[in-house]
Structures are given as structure tokens and as C-alpha cells.
Amino acid sequence: MTLQAIKYSSGRLEILDQLLLPHQSTYIPVSGVEDGWKAIHSMQVRGAPAIAIVGSLSLAVELLTATFDDKSILRQEVEGKLNYLCSARPTAVNMKIAAEELTLETNRLCSDDSVPNAEDMKKRLVAKIEEMLEKDISDNKAIGDYGAKAMLSSAGGSPSSKLRVLTHCNTGSLATAGYGTALGVIRSLFALGKLEHAYCTETRPYNQGARLTAYELVHEKIPSTMVCDSAVSALMKSKTVSGVVVGADRIAANGDTANKIGTYQIAVLAKYHGVPFYVAAPLTSIDLDTANGDRIVIEERPAVEMTHVGGKQVAASGINCWNPAFDVTPADLITAIITEHGAFSPAELAAKVAPLKPNL
Numbered sequence: 001m002t003l004q005a006i007k008y009s010s011g012r013l014e015i016l017d018q019l020l021l022p023h024q025s026t027y028i029p030v031s032g033v034e035d036g037w038k039a040i041h042s043m044q045v046r047g048a049p050a051i052a053i054v055g056s057l058s059l060a061v062e063l064l065t066a067t068f069d070d071k072s073i074l075r076q077e078v079e080g081k082l083n084y085l086c087s088a089r090p091t092a093v094n095m096k097i098a099a100e101e102l103t104l105e106t107n108r109l110c111s112d113d114s115v116p117n118a119e120d121m122k123k124r125l126v127a128k129i130e131e132m133l134e135k136d137i138s139d140n141k142a143i144g145d146y147g148a149k150a151m152l153s154s155a156g157g158s159p160s161s162k163l164r165v166l167t168h169c170n171t172g173s174l175a176t177a178g179y180g181t182a183l184g185v186i187r188s189l190f191a192l193g194k195l196e197h198a199y200c201t202e203t204r205p206y207n208q209g210a211r212l213t214a215y216e217l218v219h220e221k222i223p224s225t226m227v228c229d230s231a232v233s234a235l236m237k238s239k240t241v242s243g244v245v246v247g248a249d250r251i252a253a254n255g256d257t258a259n260k261i262g263t264y265q266i267a268v269l270a271k272y273h274g275v276p277f278y279v280a281a282p283l284t285s286i287d288l289d290t291a292n293g294d295r296i297v298i299e300e301r302p303a304v305e306m307t308h309v310g311g312k313q314v315a316a317s318g319i320n321c322w323n324p325a326f327d328v329t330p331a332d333l334i335t336a337i338i339t340e341h342g343a344f345s346p347a348e349l350a351a352k353v354a355p356l357k358p359n360l
């Protein structure tokens with residue numbers, strides 16, 4: 001059974017405080033948008049899809065406890081709160097895309113005369129948010145299955161051969177609504193009996209790999225080994241790595257992909273060693289409004305996340321730090337982008353995905 005990062009039922013929202021993992025599993029209540037923003041900004045909840053889910057559900061929870069004089073006031077309130085939620089972290093696009101979809105729905109309900117009042121409009125908006133959550137859950141499994149198929153086909157080998165797959169950061173049930181994206185691909189390979197071994201990087205400085213991915217892999221008894229970020233080149237040289245699969249925070253229209261810092265250098269190493277390199281992400285991580293990776297804003301996090309581990313100082317006081325949370329992997333280093341609709345080459349991505357996205 002996968003770990004649950006988010007608990008939501010009948011208007012009550014709780015999140016697993018990921019800052020305390022792996023030592024402590026503590027759920028904290030999210031009672032509205034302000035709580036949601038703080039949980040995202042502090043990275044108590046993180047992961048592009050999970051950010052959008054918690055942000056949207058925090059709005060649903062707040063709406064259920066409030067009343068509004070009329071539909072246009074409700075529309076203004078919703079628009080303002082969605083913009084605020086998008087400001088919590090700048091790089092992942094999923095919250096922005098969810099906000100666009102919910103703004104479109106809000107405007108439609110506001111102008112629909114068959115929606116009699118703000119109370120009815122509010123209930124329909126909450127239902128839309130809950131519907132988006134359900135879709136995220138089902139999309140994850142499709143990504144996992146398409147990804148497993150793509151990685152098996154590129155690895156070649158005999159029908160009985162199993163894969164040795166490297167992943168970076170955390171893209172599992174702690175970063176999504178459940179099954180995961182890149183870690184979902186590893187789960188699908190494992191379920192098919194086609195995973196020989198999974199490798200996860202520690203993912204400095206926040207240690208999503210050591211604290212979260214390792215936690216998920218051990219929890220589900222998936223054969224796996226953790227490596228230092230700096231060991232990836234030696235791993236590829238000394239072991240047979242069949243393929244790499246990572247997540248994404250924002251994929252530009254040309255396939256350039258922003259993901260956790262360290263992804264770009266793994267892609268360069270994969271190219272050098274002839275290892276297929278996959279990105280696994282839902283359509284809600286693909287930003288067709290951003291032409292290429294140069295235009296993606298990269299979040300920089302506080303130096304303390306580098307100088308301290310678990311509250312203990314590990315770096316010399318006074319040293320300057322540069323702590324970008326993400327980097328951009330150019331499309332030409334990516335074998336394919338795996339979505340809930342299939343695996344697409346970066347070159348065909350925009351043409352394949354555009355018809356599949358809602359008309360925002």
C-alpha cells in the first residue's frame with residue numbers, strides 16, 4: 001500500500017508533514033488557503049502535482065466554511081485566492097494550470113443563469129476540485145504503465161530481462177495524489193516483475209531521495225539502493241543502468257524540462273553512457289505557454305537548506321551559497337516524455353498534447 005501524503009474527505013483536509021519524514025509521520029490540518037500557501041511554501045507538502053492538489057483542496061475547504069452575498073463576489077474571491085496560491089512556489093506549473101482551469105469554471109458558473117446563487121455555485125466549484133483530484137489519481141497509474149512499456153521497449157534485451165532504473169528526487173505518492181509519476185513507472189515495472197533494481201539519489205540539499213523516495217521504496221519492499229548525487233557517473237560506468245526516469249515541475253512547449261536540481265547533470269551523464277533518459281509527468285506539468293526552458297523561472301531556496309541538515313550545521317559559517325531548487329534539462333537530452341496519454345518525443349510533444357488540454 002502506498003503512503004498517503006494527502007487526506008481529504010467531506011471538506012476536511014490533512015497533509016503528511018514531509019519536513020518530519022522519515023522519522024515522524026505526522027498529519028497536520030489545512031483549514032483554508034492561508035494554511036495551504038504556508039504548507040506549500042515551507043515544503044511541508046511538495047512535488048508539482050501535490051502542490052496543485054493541496055492548493056486546490058485548501059480553496060475547497062475554505063469555500064465550504066464561508067458564505068458569499070452573490071456570485072460575482074464569490075468569483076472575485078476565488079480568483080484572488082487562486083492567484084495567491086500560485087505565488088507559493090514559482091517553478092512548478094501545476095498550480096497555475098489548476099488555477100486557470102478553476103478560473104474558467106468559476107467564470108462559466110457565474111454567467112450561467114441556471115446556477116441560481118452563490119451557494120449553489122460554491123458547491124459546484126468544490127465538486128469540480130474534487131473531480132480534478134480523482135483525475136490526478138487515475139492519471140498517475142496510466143503514466144506508470146505507459147512508462148514501463150516505453151522503458152522496456154528501449155531497453156531491448158530478452159523478454160525475460162529486467163531493468164535497473166535510476167531516479168532522482170521524489171516523485172512518488174509523497175509528491176502526487178497517490179501512485180506517483182517517475183516512481184509510478186518504477187512501481188509499474190515492479191508490479192510486472194520487470195524491475196531488477198531501482199536506484200535513488202539522495203537529492204541534496206533537501207534530501208527528497210534519502211528522506212522520501214527511500215522511505216517509499218523500503219515501505220513497499222522494492223529492491224533498491226540509494227546513491228549519493230555525486231555517484232551517478234560511477235554507477236552508470238560500473239553497473240548496467242537500463243534507464244533513467246525523473247519527474248518534472250514544468251515542461252516547456254519544446255520539451256525542455258525543469259526538474260529538481262541535479263537532473264540536468266544526470267541527463268548529460270545518461271547521454272555520455274548511452275542510457276535512455278525519460279521524463280514522467282501529467283499534462284498538468286506541461287506548459288505550452290512557455291516556449292522553451294530559458295523562460296522558466298527557477299526558484300532559489302534559502303542557504304540554510306544547504307548549510308544545515310536536520311537542524312545541524314554542516315557548512316562553514318560565512319560561506320556564500322547558491323541554492324537553485326531546479327535546473328532545466330534540454331529537450332535533446334530527453335528520450336521521451338511519458339504522460340497519461342502515452343510517451344511522446346520532445347519534438348512531437350506540443351502537437352500531441354495541445355488537443356488533449358482543456359481549452360483554457
Ligand SMILES: CSC[C@H]1O[C@H](OP(=O)(O)O)[C@H](O)[C@@H]1O
Pocket residue numbers: 046047048049168169170171172175176181182208246247248249259260261325
Ligand atoms: C512529481 S513531483 C515533480 C517534482 O517536484 C519535486 O520538487 P520539490 O520536491 O522541490 O517540490 C521534484 O523536482 C520532482 O521531480
